[in-house]
Amino acid sequence: MNAVVEDTCESVEDVITVGTHVIVKKQDFSKIYKVSENGILMLGKNQRVEMQEIIGKPFWSTFEMVPLSGNKGTFTLTLTDEIEPWNDLKGELSGCDNRSITDDGTSQRLSKEEILQLQEAGKTGKEIISSLIENSKSFSAKTEYSQEKYIKKKKNKYFKFLTIHKTSILLLHEVYFKRKHEKIGGLRMDALAQMLSYSDVQSDGLHLLYSNGFQGLPAAAMINRIGTNTSGYLINLHPGNMPQTTFIEAMNFPQELRDRHLAVNIYSFLRLHYQGESSIIDNISKKVVIKDTEESHDTEKSSEESEGETMNDEVSETDMEVSELETEIKENGTLLTSDTGEDNSTLKRKLESEEPEIEAAKLKKPKKSANKLKWLLETKRAVDLLSSMKARGLTIVAKEHPLQIAKALLPFLGISRPFVIFHAHREPLQETYMELKQKRNVINMKLFTNFLRSYQVLPNRTHPDILTNDTSGYILTGYLVE
Amino acid sequence: MSFKKIKEVIEDGDIVILYLNPNNMHPLEVKEKISNKKGKIIDNVFNTAYGALRVVSLIGQKYGSKVELTRGWAYVLQPTPELWTLTLPHRTQIIYSPDISFIIHLMELRPGSIIIETGTGSGSLSHALIRTIRPSGHLYTFDFHEQRVSIASTEFEKHGLSDFVTLKEKDVCLEGFGEELKHKVDAVFLDLPHPWLAVEHATVALKKAGGKLCFFSPCIEQVQRTCTKLICEGFIELHTYECLQREMNVQYKLLPILDLECLKHKHTTEDIHKNRKEKQEEKLLTVTQSHSLPGHTGFITIAVLPPTYARKKEIHLQCRNSDK
Ligand SMILES: C[S@@+](CC[C@H](N)C(=O)[O-])C[C@H]1O[C@@H](n2cnc3c(N)ncnc32)[C@H](O)[C@@H]1O
Numbered sequence: 001m002n003a004v005v006e007d008t009c010e011s012v013e014d015v016i017t018v019g020t021h022v023i024v025k026k027q028d029f030s031k032i033y034k035v036s037e038n039g040i041l042m043l044g045k046n047q048r049v050e051m052q053e054i055i056g057k058p059f060w061s062t063f064e065m066v067p068l069s070g071n072k073g074t075f076t077l078t079l080t081d082e083i084e085p086w087n088d089l090k091g092e093l094s095g096c097d098n099r100s101i102t103d104d105g106t107s108q109r110l111s112k113e114e115i116l117q118l119q120e121a122g123k124t125g126k127e128i129i130s131s132l133i134e135n136s137k138s139f140s141a142k143t144e145y146s147q148e149k150y151i152k153k154k155k156n157k158y159f160k161f162l163t164i165h166k167t168s169i170l171l172l173h174e175v176y177f178k179r180k181h182e183k184i185g186g187l188r189m190d191a192l193a194q195m196l197s198y199s200d201v202q203s204d205g206l207h208l209l210y211s212n213g214f215q216g217l218p219a220a221a222m223i224n225r226i227g228t229n230t231s232g233y234l235i236n237l238h239p240g241n242m243p244q245t246t247f248i249e250a251m252n253f254p255q256e257l258r259d260r261h262l263a264v265n266i267y268s269f270l271r272l273h274y275q276g277e278s279s280i281i282d283n284i285s286k287k288v289v290i291k292d293t294e295e296s297h298d299t300e301k302s303s304e305e306s307e308g309e310t311m312n313d314e315v316s317e318t319d320m321e322v323s324e325l326e327t328e329i330k331e332n333g334t335l336l337t338s339d340t341g342e343d344n345s346t347l348k349r350k351l352e353s354e355e356p357e358i359e360a361a362k363l364k365k366p367k368k369s370a371n372k373l374k375w376l377l378e379t380k381r382a383v384d385l386l387s388s389m390k391a392r393g394l395t396i397v398a399k400e401h402p403l404q405i406a407k408a409l410l411p412f413l414g415i416s417r418p419f420v421i422f423h424a425h426r427e428p429l430q431e432t433y434m435e436l437k438q439k440r441n442v443i444n445m446k447l448f449t450n451f452l453r454s455y456q457v458l459p460n461r462t463h464p465d466i467l468t469n470d471t472s473g474y475i476l477t478g479y480l481v482e
Numbered sequence: 483m484s485f486k487k488i489k490e491v492i493e494d495g496d497i498v499i500l501y502l503n504p505n506n507m508h509p510l511e512v513k514e515k516i517s518n519k520k521g522k523i524i525d526n527v528f529n530t531a532y533g534a535l536r537v538v539s540l541i542g543q544k545y546g547s548k549v550e551l552t553r554g555w556a557y558v559l560q561p562t563p564e565l566w567t568l569t570l571p572h573r574t575q576i577i578y579s580p581d582i583s584f585i586i587h588l589m590e591l592r593p594g595s596i597i598i599e600t601g602t603g604s605g606s607l608s609h610a611l612i613r614t615i616r617p618s619g620h621l622y623t624f625d626f627h628e629q630r631v632s633i634a635s636t637e638f639e640k641h642g643l644s645d646f647v648t649l650k651e652k653d654v655c656l657e658g659f660g661e662e663l664k665h666k667v668d669a670v671f672l673d674l675p676h677p678w679l680a681v682e683h684a685t686v687a688l689k690k691a692g693g694k695l696c697f698f699s700p701c702i703e704q705v706q707r708t709c710t711k712l713i714c715e716g717f718i719e720l721h722t723y724e725c726l727q728r729e730m731n732v733q734y735k736l737l738p739i740l741d742l743e744c745l746k747h748k749h750t751t752e753d754i755h756k757n758r759k760e761k762q763e764e765k766l767l768t769v770t771q772s773h774s775l776p777g778h779t780g781f782i783t784i785a786v787l788p789p790t791y792a793r794k795k796e797i798h799l800q801c802r803n804s805d806k
Contacts, residue, residue, distance in 0.1 A: 014691060014789075060692070060792040163792075168590050190580070190725050193587035197579055200562050202613050203593040205488055225614065227593025392488055414488065416546030416560045426730075430767050433732045443557055444504050447769065448729045450580065455702075455722040455781065457709045462702060479501075481546045481557050 016054050016061075016164055021250040023165040023175065027155045030175050032167065032250050044156075046073045053077035054164050065160040077162065109135040125158035145466045167250050169221045176215065184214050185399065185424055186471040190452045192217070195395060196225055198420040198477045203230035205392030206385060208412055210237045210266065210405050213244060218397045219261065220247035228257050235382045235391075237266040237409070239400070264382045270408060273383050280376065390414035396421040402476075403432045410442070413480045421476040429476045436478065445478035484561050485609065486642030492540045492558065497641065499565045500549075501557040502530060509561065509569045511640070514538050530556065563610040573630050576606035577673065577698060580727035581779055586614055588721075588784040589669040589694045593619055598663065598670045598687055600624040600654045600680065605634045607673070608647065616646040622663060626653040658683035665690050672697040677704060678711040685715045685787065692789040700780040709783065716793040717785035724781055730769035737764045 016022060016035060024031045024041060033041050039051040049065060054077065063077035110118075110132065118128050132154060133139050139147065165171060173192065176184045201207050201222045211218045219236045226232035236243060243263040253261075272280050394413045396402050402421045413419060419442075423429050429447055436442045450472045454465045483489075484497040492498055496512045508528065516526045526537040533552025543549065545560040559565060564579050577585070585607070591597065595615045602608060602625035611621050625631050631651040638644050650660070655676055670684040670693070677697040684695050695717060699705050709720055739762055787793070 058789070058791070060789050062792070170587065170590050189587060190584050193583035194580060194727070196587070197564060197583040197610065200564075200613075203617055224592050227618075230593055230617065414546075415490075415544065416558075417488075418562060418564070426769065427767075430732050430769065434734075434767060443501060444507075444559075446504065446729055447732055448727050451726040451728060453724045455705075455724070457702075457705055457720065457722050457783075459706065459710065462706055479546070479559055481559075482544065482548060 014058050016057055016059060018055060020252045021167050022054075022059075023167050023171045025163045025165060026161065027159050028152065029156060030171065030178075032172065032175055048074045049162070050074065050076045053079065057164070059164055059166050061164055063162045063164070065162065080161070108132070109137070119158075125155065125160060128158045129154045148466070167252060169217075169224050169247075169251070172220075172247055172250055173217065176217070181471075184217050185397070186473060187214060187217065187397070187422065188450070188452060188469060188472055190450045191422060191473050191475060192221060194450070194475060195397070195420050195422055196221055198418055198475070199393040199395040200418050201225045201232075201393060201395070203227045203232050205231075206233045206235065206389055207393055207395070208235050208237070208386070208391035208409060209395045209397070210409060211243075211395075211397040212239050212399055214397060215246040216244045216249075217247045218395065219243070219245075219263070220251050222395070223248065223253060223257060223261050224251060226257070226260065228254055232260065233385060234261045235385065236261060236263045237269055238263065239266055241265070262378055262382045262385070264379045266405075266408075268379045269382055272379050273386070277380070280379070386412050390417070392417055394419040398423060401428045401431075403428065403435055406432055406436065410436075410480060415480055415482055418477060418479050422473055423476075424471070424473045426474045429474050433476060441481055442478045443481050445476065447474060447476050449474050483640075483642035485563075485566075485613075489560055490544055492543050492545060494538075494541055495640070497561055498540060498545070499559040499561050499569055500528065500530070500535070501559055502532065506531075507565065507569050509566070509571075510535075510537050510540075512537055512540050532556065563613050566609050567606045570604055570606060572604050573633060574601075574603035576604045578606070578779065579610070580725055581698065581782060582607055582610045584723070584725050584782060585671065585696055585698065586610065588782065589671065589696050591615055591619075591669060593617065595619045595668045596622075596666060598622045598624070598659055598667050598684070600659075600672060601626070601674050602630060602634050602649065603673065604630070605637055607671070608634070608638075609641070609643075611671075612643050612646045619646070621647045622650065622659070622667070623647060624650050624652050624654050624659065626651060654683060655679035659687045663687045667693060669694040669696065671695075672708075675704070678708040681708065681711045681715055685717075688787050690790045692787045692792075694784060694786055696782065696784045698780045698782055700778070702781065705781045705783055709785075712785045715787075717787050718794075719786045720783060721785075722781050722783040724778070726776065726779070728771060728775060730771055732767070732769050735766045735768055735770075737766055738762060739764055 018035050018037060021032055021034050024033050026043065029043075031041065031043075033039070033051065035051070035055060037052070037055075041049040041051050043049060047065075050068070053063060054061070057079060062080050064080045065075040066078055068074040068076055115128070115132070118131060123131075129151065133151075139150065142150065169192075170189070173184070173189055177188065195218070199207065199209075199222070203226060207222055207226065209219055209222060219234065222234050226234055245263075248258075248261070268280060271283065391413045394406075394409055394417070396405050396409070396419070398405055398421070402423055406419070406421060410419065421429060421432065426447075426449070433445055433447055437445060452472065453468055456463055456465055483493075483495065489496070492512060494512060498510050498512060500508045500510050502508075508530075510528055511526075513526055515523050518524050528535045528537055530551060532554030535549065535551055535556070540549065540558060543558065545558060547558060548555050549558055561569075563582075567576065567579055567582070570576070589595075589597070591611065591614045593615060596619055597611060597615060599608060599611060599621060600623065602623040608621060608623055615621060623634070625634070628651055631649055635649045638647050638649070652660075655674070664686055666689065667687050668689060670680075670687060672680050672684070672695070674680065677699060681695070688695070695712065697708055699708070705722055709722070712720060
């Protein structure tokens with residue numbers, strides 16, 4: 001196999017290396033994993049997979065999970081060529097006539113021991129599931145929908161092959177949308193795709209984004225469209241201490257591209273732009289004496305958010321830096337509110353209790369003054385960039401009411417350039433629509449929602465998928481004019 | 483050159499979008515003279531419901547500014563692929579922005595992607611594809627219709643996009659995509675009546691490291707046939723979708739309010755008068771949906787071709803036999 005691999009690997013990029021994030025697929029199930037020397041991947045609650053084997057192998061490789069003897073629930077991986085065809089399982093088995101079948105409650109004829117024997121005899125997952133189905137009296141009486149669910153459940157249990165893939169926005173989005181859609185605000189792929197069009201994001205120009213939460217998905221998707229070795233910039237305004245960066249980390253963007261992504265607090269940004277640098281410095285020192293209402297509001301908000309994100313997959317070092325910066329500001333002053341201290345320790349506790357494979361962010365103690373400088377410099381860079389040129393597009397993906405955000409950021413958008421706002425609810429967008437319309441410097445405004453349906457396509461059995469998602473959210477688009 | 487980079491001021495030769503209202507937009511080519519339907523060279527004057535516009539008078543004006551018409555005004559915008567899709571001259575049926583966005587997302591395009599599109603048609607999709615893949619990527623677009631190819635070619639030239647696109651006149655089902663594209667592309671998009679006839683050619687054009695194939699078909703039979711073919715060629719993870727965008731009109735609605743409480747007791751006429759004045763209507767901000775909207779555009783199917791070393795060889799052979 002190695003010879004073949006060498007022949008077709010077009011670059012080192014096609015090989016799995018330590019430090020990168022990858023997608024691990026096991027059937028329909030997929031998970032984000034950061035490759036490390038002795039990494040462990042948890043599948044569900046009780047399967048630990050030792051992942052060393054994947055290092056140095058090409059992407060798309062398939063590995064078999066081999067139980068580690070004497071260590072229940074732990075598996076090692078071996079590279080394999082064998083790929084079981086699975087697509088046809090339902091087709092083969094559910095087409096039969098069920099007139100003779102009556103369900104008497106004892107549906108599975110195979111005993112536990114018999115199933116175990118099958119496994120030990122080295123039967124493949126597909127073979128085992130086929131026997132389970134053949135010996136299930138109730139299977140054929142089930143609706144197609146519940147047959148699907150049954151097979152899916154069994155597959156998760158008996159399928160023992162993993163494949164490793166490069167991360168991409170599409171795959172990362174899928175991981176989240178399937179299992180943790182609330183963490184990305186229910187943002188469905190058709191809405192995400194449309195935002196990327198209507199914002200006119202591309203390799204060139206300065207792109208402005210306001211986004212709060214969503215694990216950094218909107219920013220990562222835009223950075224992806226700005227692309228490596230191009231001239232585009234993304235300024236990503238957010239309301240808290242630290243933007244969420246899970247998706248950005250997981251995309252393994254090269255440093256050169258990451259340097260063109262400026263994540264800046266929106267309050268600091270606007271203050272610096274309108275009031276100049278001295279007011280920022282003033283504000284930092286003031287903040288520790290009397291709690292600035294806005295800013296303390298943010299702090300509360302972001303700690304509240306990290307409360308909701310107990311399972312945050314990745315907590316990057318940058319996040320930690322910023323939160324330490326915040327602590328530092330407070331420590332330097334005279335007033336150290338007790339609740340802030342508490343928030344910070346809960347945050348750290350959470351970080352430490354991360355799932356093991358995530359390799360909880362190493363809590364480095366960075367140089368404090370350097371950090372403060374970095375944060376201020378970043379804000380200055382954003383302000384400078386936006387005073388040298390207007391934004392090519394404005395994108396707002398908010399949980400907040402978008403009206404104030406739109407009003408504050410439209411002045412930074414170029415004339416004749418588009419904006420797009422996504423919101424889970426229609427009402428705030430209606431209100432934004434009306435207000436902006438009355439201001440008369442915005443044209444071609446459109447409010448819409450999307451319907452997305454997926455299909456099962458099989459010979460003679462094509463129909464819409466039984467399960468669909470109805471949380472499309474709403475999108476408002478328009479163009480700024482003089 | 484209106485699509486190449488952001489422009490502030492309108493120049494000779496630009497394409498501008500004249501905006502009257504959301505349902506009334508027109509692409510204008512900024513030049514002194516144009517040829518009319520009979521091929522005669524005449525002054526470039528554009529007539530709207532609000533009066534005429536001498537198109538050259540736009541030169542030197544800012545994009546996004548208001549322009550006077552004899553009986554009103556309009557705005558001029560620099561075209562984006564979205565505006566272009568809404569205003570371009572149709573030579574064929576075209577794909578619209580909601581489907582286009584979805585196609586680009588599913589094919590995972592980004593700057594640097596090398597891609598094939600067929601047929602070019604009216605170039606609606608092409609403009610959005612080029613925006614996504616430039617500057618380092620390239621679009622190879624094919625159509626077997628001579629006139630469409632030549633019009634599209636002139637358009638790309640005028641729009642400043644020729645560096646990023648190569649147009650070829652070819653029947654791709656019969657001839658394939660050409661030796662020079664063998665194992666060169668990241669993704670193939672098909673919008674033609676017989677997508678299954680182009681699948682084998684697409685497989686050859688995709689990189690050895692694998693790639694994506696996406697096709698757009700209005701009819702489910704085409705989808706079924708093409709999916710069968712794709713599976714035979716070793717494609718996996720086939721998904722078929724349908725995406726509909728529903729536009730809503732934001733409006734204030736006045737809702738009459740009935741006072742039924744007052745009927746429970748006896749009231750003086752004065753009372754009733756007072757109540758009437760108080761509240762008879764409520765102003766509600768809401769939306770109305772259109773009575774008729776496109777209920778179907780086309781099915782979008784995406785499929786993945788794994789790298790050569792991870793392709794399923796057995797299925798491959800099996801299909802070859804039953805195919806004939
Ligand atoms: C519906 S149009 C494509 C529209 C295009 N996607 C757009 O958005 O503007 C289909 C095009 O495919 C071309 N076509 C059909 N069969 C073809 C073939 N075998 N080879 C090349 N082009 C073909 C037709 O000439 C037509 O222009």
